[in-house]
Amino acid sequence: VIGVxxxxxxxxxxxxxKFIGQSLDNFNPQEIEDKGLNISNIRFSDSFSDxxxxxxxxxAVKPVKYKGSLNDQTVQLLLAxxxxxxxxxxxxxxxxxxxxxxxxxSTQLDPKVKKALISSMLVDENPAVRREALSAxxxxxxxxxxxxxxxxxxxxxxxxGLRVLAINILADKKLExxxxxxxxxNV
Numbered sequence: 406v407i408g409v410x411x412x413x414x415x416x417x418x419x420x421x422x423k424f425i426g427q428s429l430d431n432f433n434p435q436e437i438e439d440k441g442l443n444i445s446n447i448r449f450s451d452s453f454s455d456x457x458x459x460x461x462x463x464x465a466v467k468p469v470k471y472k473g474s475l476n477d478q479t480v481q482l483l484l485a486x487x488x489x490x491x492x493x494x495x496x497x498x499x500x501x502x503x504x505x506x507x508x509x510x511s512t513q514l515d516p517k518v519k520k521a522l523i524s525s526m527l528v529d530e531n532p533a534v535r536r537e538a539l540s541a542x543x544x545x546x547x548x549x550x551x552x553x554x555x556x557x558x559x560x561x562x563x564x565x566g567l568r569v570l571a572i573n574i575l576a577d578k579k580l581e582x583x584x585x586x587x588x589x590x591n592v
């Protein structure tokens with residue numbers, strides 16, 4: 406009986422679209438300005454209806470300011486997330502440069518940050534971002550994951566400058582008395 410009553414109340418009232426905890430019927434456009442929201446990513450559902458109404462969706466985003474040390478894990482994770490989600494290549498390059506200033510002696514590179522740098526190095530559409538990510542990742546402790554990513558750049562990247570940089574990174578590791586294993590030699 407309780408399940409039937411809950412089902413009745415859930416399905417009898419269609420869900421209303423919400424904006425900042427309010428239904429759109431009580432929506433005050435002044436709230437956008439008052440709360441410092443930015444409107445973006447407007448998506449139109451349909452053309453005008455017969456009654457002259459239009460339906461659309463949008464993202465209301467509020468800027469957040471965060472301050473912390475680069476050695477702070479939260480800062481690193483926020484920068485890693487920005488690196489993977491920001492559309493502006495200039496911001497991605499700045500983010501990579503900021504992350505590359507991490508010093509392996511002062512902090513341990515978070516696996517999520519390393520994964521973000523490797524991902525940018527391998528799949529970012531902008532070659533300048535890929536180059537900066539390759540340079541940045543080479544500054545950290547050279548492990549099998551980094552080695553494999555550098556080798557993937559060497560084998561698959563269309564940009565010859567990045568392939569040369571990958572070779573130079575591997576040559577630098579050899580000069581640092583890090584033995585080149587058979588995987589590297591084969592590639």
